[in-house]
């Protein structure tokens with residue numbers, strides 16, 4: 001192997017971040033083993049540790065682009081499995097208190113082709129597609145039903161993991177171990193156990209809840225939009241809903257609410273919540289539709305950001321990524337794309353390492369600042385939106401007020417200039433850097449609007 005960095009790498013967690021990580025490690029290690037504690041069947045279903053998969057999972061363009069770059073067959077795979085595509089700017093409608101729009105804050109009132117496709121699918125289908133693409137690599141293996149208990153730390157580096165393997169084995173050695181164990185990652189505990197510091201955390205108390213179910217789409221439904229959003233501007237609209245067409249002519253509906261205004265799980269309460277939204281549209285669509293899934297609930301009290309990039313020491317042979325670093329308020333649909341973009345940053349770093357002489361030495365300390373850069377944009381976008389609600393708990397960024405004014409004026413421009421609308425959409429889809437919204441000549445135009 002030309003770009004070899006080691007013999008064996010282990011990935012803890014076989015969900016999205018873990019699968020994509022295995023994909024990029026496979027270019028540099030003879031063998032990559034994914035250890036996943038859940039029993040996972042080879043079908044597009046969710047597994048025990050992914051309860052969030054019962055709720056609508058939007059894949060932003062930024063994540064889709066990374067997945068397409070990692071897996072040449074990704075979009076074909078999504079099509080084959082039955083994911084639904086729509087044209088961004090045309091196929092999503094926003095039902096706002098003042099009527100129907102094609103942008104989230106209502107500045108765009110007519111469909112406008114933004115030039116890219118968005119996929120709608122269940123979380124199970126997406127993960128299945130990524131798993132199939134990853135396991136086509138002959139040097140990647142997947143062990144399900146295999147929880148990792150701890151790191152093996154000897155001779156000043158992580159040498160492998162202790163785990164319960166289905167074949168009865170209880171450890172596995174490796175040159176590199178990557179923890180993609182999700183929000184509940186045990187990495188902080190494992191680090192403490194082997195004498196290292198743990199990352200500080202920033203949290204934002206968003207106090208959010210989802211209740212979701214699925215419906216068979218009635219044959220009579222003939223509207224062109226695939227994704228319907230029912231919300232209103234903060235801070236007066238803590239409640240809302242998303243409904244999208246996913247595989248098998250199914251609507252996936254997620255009702256959401258903050259600060260105690262949570263969507264219920266009982267059938268009557270669920271329908272009543274939908275009926276009480278600011279528009280009758282959603283209730284009219286679902287009231288006679290056949291419900292084909294249970295109503296499931298998810299509470300999301302806090303967004304969490306773990307500052308691995310601030311640590312001054314970290315064990316060699318170990319890395320952490322995905323939700324284990326940053327877990328975002330799900331309403332902005334950023335988590336999977338953030339994980340994908342962290343993996344992309346790792347891929348770039350591994351390519352550089354393979355071309356140089358450092359090998360795996362100091363890999364984590366080089367990776368964490370890059371991961372922090374990736375995470376900064378979605379975290380800032382989400383934090384700005386969440387702190388528009390006075391009840392949100394946490395330290396407000398010092399420039400929160402200035403940002404709110406700047407973005408308010410910028411969103412105003414999106415109604416007048418479709419190029420600005422496209423740029424803003426691409427930034428919020430994590431496909432362009434956040435800094436693009438502050439660059440000239442756009443900045444001067446926004447500032448002029450603020451002064452007028």
Ligand SMILES: Cc1cc2nc3c(=O)[nH]c(=O)nc-3n(C[C@H](O)[C@H](O)[C@H](O)COP(=O)(O)OP(=O)(O)OC[C@H]3O[C@@H](n4cnc5c(N)ncnc54)[C@H](O)[C@@H]3O)c2cc1C
Nearest residue numbers: 013015017037049052057058148181182322323330335336
């Ligand atoms: C309600 C809700 C809705 C969401 N909606 C969206 C959305 O619309 N769009 C979006 O992009 N994101 C969304 N997200 C976020 C998204 O689900 C996560 O960002 C994504 O799943 C992160 O992937 P991950 O692989 O890092 O972690 P996870 O998906 O949490 O996977 C971690 C995996 O590691 C395994 N594991 C953990 N510990 C061990 C261990 N010790 N040994 C072995 N295996 C282990 C687990 O079993 C699991 O399979 C949502 C989240 C929530 C809560």
